[in-house]
Amino acid sequence: MExxxxxxxxxxxxxxxxxxxxxxxxxxxxxxxxLFTPQTTAKRVGAQIHDGGDSKxxxxxxxxxxxxxxxxxxxxxxxxxxxxxxxxxGGMTAALWWKAFGFGLLAVLPYYIVSYLxxxxxxxVVAQIKKEEVAEGxxxxxxxxxxxxxxxxxxxxxxxxxxxAVIFAKEVFGGTxxxxxxxxxxxxxxLFFAYPTHMTGxxxxxRTGSTWGWDSDMTAVDGFSGATPLGQLATTADANLMPxxxxxxxxxxxPGSIGETCGWAILLGACLLLCTxxxxxxTMVAILGTASLTAWLxxxxxxxxxxxNYPWYMHLVSGGLLFGAVFMATDPVTSARTECGxxxxxxxIGFMVIVIRVLNPGYPEGMMLAILLGNAFAPLIDWCxxxxxxxxxxxxx
Amino acid sequence: MALSKKxxxxxxGPLNINNPVLVQxxxxxxxxxxxxxxxxxxxxxxxxxIIVALSNVVISLMxxxxxxxxxxxxxxxxxxxxxxxxxxxxxxxxxxxxxQLSVYxxxxxxxxILMGRLEAFAMTNNPLDSLMDGLGNGFGYAWxxxxxxFVRELLGSGKLLGxxxxxxxxxxxxxxxxxxxxxxxxxxxxxILVGCIIWAHxxxxxxxxx
Numbered sequence: 001m002e003x004x005x006x007x008x009x010x011x012x013x014x015x016x017x018x019x020x021x022x023x024x025x026x027x028x029x030x031x032x033x034x035l036f037t038p039q040t041t042a043k044r045v046g047a048q049i050h051d052g053g054d055s056k057x058x059x060x061x062x063x064x065x066x067x068x069x070x071x072x073x074x075x076x077x078x079x080x081x082x083x084x085x086x087x088x089x090g091g092m093t094a095a096l097w098w099k100a101f102g103f104g105l106l107a108v109l110p111y112y113i114v115s116y117l118x119x120x121x122x123x124x125v126v127a128q129i130k131k132e133e134v135a136e137g138x139x140x141x142x143x144x145x146x147x148x149x150x151x152x153x154x155x156x157x158x159x160x161x162x163x164x165a166v167i168f169a170k171e172v173f174g175g176t177x178x179x180x181x182x183x184x185x186x187x188x189x190x191l192f193f194a195y196p197t198h199m200t201g202x203x204x205x206x207r208t209g210s211t212w213g214w215d216s217d218m219t220a221v222d223g224f225s226g227a228t229p230l231g232q233l234a235t236t237a238d239a240n241l242m243p244x245x246x247x248x249x250x251x252x253x254x255p256g257s258i259g260e261t262c263g264w265a266i267l268l269g270a271c272l273l274l275c276t277x278x279x280x281x282x283t284m285v286a287i288l289g290t291a292s293l294t295a296w297l298x299x300x301x302x303x304x305x306x307x308x309n310y311p312w313y314m315h316l317v318s319g320g321l322l323f324g325a326v327f328m329a330t331d332p333v334t335s336a337r338t339e340c341g342x343x344x345x346x347x348x349i350g351f352m353v354i355v356i357r358v359l360n361p362g363y364p365e366g367m368m369l370a371i372l373l374g375n376a377f378a379p380l381i382d383w384c385x386x387x388x389x390x391x392x393x394x395x396x397x
Numbered sequence: 398m399a400l401s402k403k404x405x406x407x408x409x410g411p412l413n414i415n416n417p418v419l420v421q422x423x424x425x426x427x428x429x430x431x432x433x434x435x436x437x438x439x440x441x442x443x444x445x446x447i448i449v450a451l452s453n454v455v456i457s458l459m460x461x462x463x464x465x466x467x468x469x470x471x472x473x474x475x476x477x478x479x480x481x482x483x484x485x486x487x488x489x490x491x492x493x494x495x496x497q498l499s500v501y502x503x504x505x506x507x508x509x510i511l512m513g514r515l516e517a518f519a520m521t522n523n524p525l526d527s528l529m530d531g532l533g534n535g536f537g538y539a540w541x542x543x544x545x546x547f548v549r550e551l552l553g554s555g556k557l558l559g560x561x562x563x564x565x566x567x568x569x570x571x572x573x574x575x576x577x578x579x580x581x582x583x584x585x586x587x588x589i590l591v592g593c594i595i596w597a598h599x600x601x602x603x604x605x606x607x
Contacts, residue, residue, distance in 0.1 A: 193579060194581075197576070
């Protein structure tokens with residue numbers, strides 16, 4: 001952390017009086033307080049925690065890590081729209097590139113406004129009633145919710161789901177830091193069970209209509225299908241179907257929930273989370289490892305269906321697996337807290353996600369349910385790990 | 398006829414302060430199962446009220462002659478007889494609803510509210526008080542069912558008692574914006590709604606006691 005801080009201070013010289021970007025110094029100050037306050041650290045003696053972190057700093061780091069996904073998601077929304085309406089027939093030009101991004105920005109921005117207005121509104125009211133400080137907890141939740149819904153979800157549904165999740169998954173348990181389940185995932189689960197026609201199927205992941213009247217004269221080209229790769233796998237009769245190849249999938253220019261499609265944007269975020277120690281690499285490795293192993297087993301001796309024959313490395317980059325593994329399963333509040341527990345917790349999620357995908361034809365994607373299941377078991381896993389450790393030490397004594 | 402304070406209390410207590418569902422958390426199981434629509438919930442509420450009231454009276458009349466050792470068996474026989482009568486009446490005069498409620502009418506026998514009231518009240522009180530206690534607990538159970546079913550049917554299928562309340566033109570399928578909340582049709586949501594009522598109930602009553 002110290003290295004980061006020194007770099008940052010050096011960078012900050014540009015903003016001081018007479019520096020290059022003097023006019024932007026307020027931005028620097030804002031980020032300075034977000035990222036490096038409090039700056040109190042413990043002395044470097046023995047085994048100590050060296051850095052003084054607080055939840056605000058953690059939250060902001062996660063939001064920063066999510067920015068690549070959000071930006072790419074916006075571009076992809078526009079790109080899929082252009083593709084579906086046949087505007088890319090003449091190839092990609094700079095003008096179309098900007099149109100894609102602008103279209104996506106306008107389409108995604110309302111989700112952010114709704115998610116933050118509703119969520120923060122409830123947080124403020126609850127804080128007022130409980131006479132507590134407003135907690136920062138919603139910063140990350142509010143940023144993730146728009147990223148994990150399909151682009152055609154009506155805004156009022158997102159508002160209801162956000163309200164439901166904040167009240168029933170967080171506030172009734174005691175607010176930020178006390179929730180059992182990942183709040184953003186509860187919002188998605190609510191949408192998934194309450195309005196299934198708007199969360200799955202071929203018509204929800206690509207916006208073929210207009211955004212704020214833009215492109216209102218456009219319609220989808222003939223033969224267009226907005227099915228996600230996993231959706232195609234779940235419904236196909238061809239046991240060896242391969243909707244797109246690995247790199248297309250990894251690059252993320254495919255239909256899907258807004259922020260979850262792009263592998264490298266997620267890995268970029270993962271780098272930031274791992275370098276700063278906000279997320280646990282053990283959980284991520286356990287999920288990805290177990291998921292590949294399970295998928296490989298299904299490849300080797302599973303049923304003769306398209307999903308079971310889907311190669312294990314494709315499973316890793318499909319759907320929300322990467323996004324969930326990096327940003328949602330590692331949520332320090334709802335994941336297992338013991339170091340050994342993180343391995344078990346991750347393994348449970350990695351196993352379940354593939355099992356749900358392959359064996360349940362009703363759910364093409366299992367990441368949401370797998371993580372929620374993992375959340376439910378996390379306290380039990382921790383308890384067992386602690387008990388085992390205590391027993392071991394008792395025997396040694 | 399002026400009712401004594403105790404008799405009034407036997408009736409009014411279970412409606413609010415000592416509600417079987419909200420405070421004693423009894424009878425939750427059927428509250429989850431029959432509240433998808435308002436009509437079965439109403440029928441269920443009325444059936445339970447009748448059965449609790451009558452069995453309370455019968456047991457109260459016999460309370461001095463029931464041997465303590467076999468009292469549970471006697472209570473069960475009385476309740477089972479009444480449940481069978483109600484079940485047959487429903488099948489005769491309200492067949493559709495009886496089919497919707499299916500096993501849950503029969504399962505009133507195992508409803509904790511019944512045995513609870515018989516053991517805790519009817520065995521030690523006179524028939525009039527027992528009748529009032531039975532009616533109070535029955536209505537206390539019924540109003541929770543009705544409230545939960547009201548919300549679930551309205552938001553889950555846009556209807557009340559089978560009549561369409563939300564205009565058809567609002568639905569996405571007809572070019573509108575609205576969609577029924579499928580979550581409301583699931584038992585989990587009934588539990589959450591009951592939780593909300595308990596929440597409201599506690600916060601109101603806690604203020605009164607303070």
